[in-house]
Amino acid sequence: MYSAQTQFSSSKFWRTANYVLGVPAAALAAVAGATGLADTADAQTAATIALIAAALTAILTTLNAAQRAEQSRVAATAYQALQGDARVFRTIDLPKLSYDDARARLDELVVHRNTINETAPVPAFLAYRLGKRNITKGRQDYRVDGK
Numbered sequence: 001m002y003s004a005q006t007q008f009s010s011s012k013f014w015r016t017a018n019y020v021l022g023v024p025a026a027a028l029a030a031v032a033g034a035t036g037l038a039d040t041a042d043a044q045t046a047a048t049i050a051l052i053a054a055a056l057t058a059i060l061t062t063l064n065a066a067q068r069a070e071q072s073r074v075a076a077t078a079y080q081a082l083q084g085d086a087r088v089f090r091t092i093d094l095p096k097l098s099y100d101d102a103r104a105r106l107d108e109l110v111v112h113r114n115t116i117n118e119t120a121p122v123p124a125f126l127a128y129r130l131g132k133r134n135i136t137k138g139r140q141d142y143r144v145d146g147k
Contacts, residue, residue, distance in 0.1 A: 003120070004083060005131030007076035010123040013130075014069035021060040028053035068121060075120035082112055 028049050036046035086109055094102055123131075 002128070002131060002135065003116075004076045004079035005134050006123045006128045007072045007079060007120060007131075009130035009134070010121070010127035011069045011072035011076060013124070013127060014063075014065045014072060017063065018060070018065035018069060021056050021063070021065065025053050025056035025060060028056065071121045072123065072127075075116060078116045078120075082109065082116060085109060085112070 032046050032050035032053055035041040035049060036043070089105055089109065093105065097105065
């Protein structure tokens with residue numbers, strides 16, 4: 001649960017960063033172009049605005065916020081699917097399985113979790129704290145889990 005919520009928080013952070021940097025970069029590039037074409041503006045103003053737009057674009061490209069947001073979202077969704085599979089296993093399948101069959105199914109879930117862990121991006125500590133806050137506030141409690 002913590003892994004899913006942490007990855008969702010990370011995805012939200014990177015998506016916000018993408019908009020916070022991308023929208024002003026695009027707007028400033030448009031303003032710089034219009035300023036450069038205007039008869040009343042000087043070239044230095046247009047150049048300054050263009051440089052600021054270029055700097056924002058360079059930061060955005062370096063951070064690769066859109067891709068990081070998508071990677072975190074995919075990992076979060078995979079963790080939630082695993083949580084759902086584990087819930088079905090625990091509440092429906094487990095009571096009817098022999099020890100050996102239950103152990104084999106649990107091993108499958110562990111392998112699936114390990115695969116997600118290997119491919120999931122490493123979230124920032126802030127994302128962990130935000131995910132934890134979401135859980136401690138009870139936003140992820142479900143009756144089926146006995147809470």
